[in-house]
Amino acid sequence: MELNLSILIFALVIFTAVGAEKARFDNYHYYTISIENELQLRVLRELSEVSDSYTFADPPTYVGSSADVIVPPHQFAHFSELVEKFNLQTTLNSDNFQKLVDNESPKRQRKADLGDMDWTSYYSTVEIHVWLDKLQQTFPQYITVEEIGKSFEGRSLKLVKLSKKQNNRAIFIEGNIHAREWISGATSTYVLNELLFSSDPEIQDLANNVDWYIIPISNPDGYEFSRNSNRNWRKTRSPVSTLCNGVDPNRNFGFNWLTADESGNLGASRLPCSDTFAGSRPFSEPETQAIENFLSQNYAKFDIYLSFHSFAHMMLFPFGHTSVRIPNFNDHLNIGQAAADRLFAVDGVRYTVGPTRETLYAASGVSSDHAYGHHRIPLSYTYEMRGNGDYGNHGFVLPPEFIIPNGKEVLASLVGMVQKSRQLGYFKNQ
Ligand SMILES: [Zn+2]
Missing domain, CATH: 3.40.630.10 (Zn peptidases)
Incomplete structure (x- = not known):
């Protein structure tokens, strides 16, 4: 019981520490995939539902549409296999999703005066x-x-x-x-x-x-x-x-x-x-x-x-x-x-x-x-x-x-x- 409790406390400490970190997406690949047939649609749907490492920015919906997916480096080999096996037509939008994130939030020239917005950045x-x-x-x-x-x-x-x-x-x-x-x-x-x-x-x-x-x-x-x-x-x-x-x-x-x-x-x-x-x-x-x-x-x-x-x-x-x-x-x-x-x-x-x-x-x-x-x-x-x-x-x-x-x-x-x-x-x- 005591052991369990200390494991729990340890886990909570780890969780808190992890929770404070900002997730990074260095070298994550960002693709748009054309969905050309039912099989491809099924595969992508399954991937979006069961995998917690692929992030679908735009979910697979129907044949003739496209889906956007962010692929982490540890899944590159798996993703290549899927592309080949199901003949997926992909466009690589970015080979580093983190760069997109960084470009989106450039360091502000000056701190915005409170109550002063100009629509050149995203505000809190x-x-x-x-x-x-x-x-x-x-x-x-x-x-x-x-x-x-x-x-x-x-x-x-x-x-x-x-x-x-x-x-x-x-x-x-x-x-x-x-x-x-x-x-x-x-x-x-x-x-x-x-x-x-x-x-x-x-x-x-x-x-x-x-x-x-x-x-x-x-x-x-x-x-x-x-x-x-x-x-x-x-x-x-x-x-x-x-x-x-x-x-x-x-x-x-x-x-x-x-x-x-x-x-x-x-x-x-x-x-x-x-x-x-x-x-x-x-x-x-x-x-x-x-x-x-x-x-x-x-x-x-x-x-x-x-x-x-x-x-x-x-x-x-x-x-x-x-x-x-x-x-x-x-x-x-x-x-x-x-x-x-x-x-x-x-x-x-x-x-x-x-x-x-x-x-x-x-x-x-x-x-x-x-x-x-x-x-x-x-x-x-x-x-x-x-x-x-x-x-x-x-x-x-x-x-x-x-x-x-x-x-x-x-x-x-x-x-x-x-x-x-x-x-x-x-x-x-x-
Ligand atoms: Zn929405």
């Missing part, structure tokens, strides 16, 4: 929250910052509201619910900043005639873990088994939680160590519960719910757990297309618009389906922003020089989205 949760508080002090007449809850590790979940006029209909933006998708949080603050300071009449129209509710960092524990410990982290940080931490918060919402689609695909995992673990029950995570509490009290204000992610150049709408079409499918398609056209006009990036299950993959318990299916918010989209494109293959490690180009095109898409929504009868009672 605290820096973003200080900026929000400063906005509230500067514009108390129309900016409100509210703590809607706390994360598992006790970080504040801050929601900022911009409202310049009474009786505006509203848009909800949930940023960075997936920890490693940093561009999604940076874009949500970029959009807010433009709504406040842009002199463009179309942006001023959005700021004056729509209310905005934005949570820039919806999963602050995961985001900080991704910044400080493991760049590839996706989930929350609550302990979920002896071995693993974290629930996929975008599989943890209540609407059709862990529900299989027509082909029996769950679109989430029951395995605690999986990157898409749905949790022990709906809203098991304080982060998703906080959003749910807020939506339960405020759902009637919203015409649009937006969940920001990366990376695929897509605008997805309900549903993820079934290919059955939603009642206002055509509105979602037309409004999404109008948004994607405006986005394309900025810098030539073409987004695909369509329902999640048909366009990307089966996914259950996702926030945008919950907003639409449970709270009946009439329009709901998941954005999959920049990562791989003509500008380079970066995956979710998108260098900070792309924050502003990505922000500009997403902002333009919101103009197209609201204008088309109004034409189709949304945003009434203004």
Whole structure:
């Protein structure tokens, strides 16, 4: 017994020491693999589900698509075998994933003044929250910052509201619910900043005639873990088994939680160590519960719910757990297309618009389906922003020089989205 206890204490000491280290990816190879047949799809799916040393930045979904995988040096030989055996067509994006990570977070010239952001780097949760508080002090007449809850590790979940006029209909933006998708949080603050300071009449129209509710960092524990410990982290940080931490918060919402689609695909995992673990029950995570509490009290204000992610150049709408079409499918398609056209006009990036299950993959318990299916918010989209494109293959490690180009095109898409929504009868009672 005593021995066991000392082993346990020893293990805890080791664990604590290891936990404090920042994971490095020196000489890890980063590949994009074309999926050309069913066998390749099966092999890659199996690899993504059973192996804890391969990291899939972009999971294998269907034949004709591609998957991004990060391969550690000790698996090079194994990976070569797979490539040969299954005739995988691979593109080497980087022979040193650590270099991508280093390029993404260059040493700042000077420490940012607290409350001062310029979208040339990715800021910490605290820096973003200080900026929000400063906005509230500067514009108390129309900016409100509210703590809607706390994360598992006790970080504040801050929601900022911009409202310049009474009786505006509203848009909800949930940023960075997936920890490693940093561009999604940076874009949500970029959009807010433009709504406040842009002199463009179309942006001023959005700021004056729509209310905005934005949570820039919806999963602050995961985001900080991704910044400080493991760049590839996706989930929350609550302990979920002896071995693993974290629930996929975008599989943890209540609407059709862990529900299989027509082909029996769950679109989430029951395995605690999986990157898409749905949790022990709906809203098991304080982060998703906080959003749910807020939506339960405020759902009637919203015409649009937006969940920001990366990376695929897509605008997805309900549903993820079934290919059955939603009642206002055509509105979602037309409004999404109008948004994607405006986005394309900025810098030539073409987004695909369509329902999640048909366009990307089966996914259950996702926030945008919950907003639409449970709270009946009439329009709901998941954005999959920049990562791989003509500008380079970066995956979710998108260098900070792309924050502003990505922000500009997403902002333009919101103009197209609201204008088309109004034409189709949304945003009434203004
Ligand atoms: Zn995501």
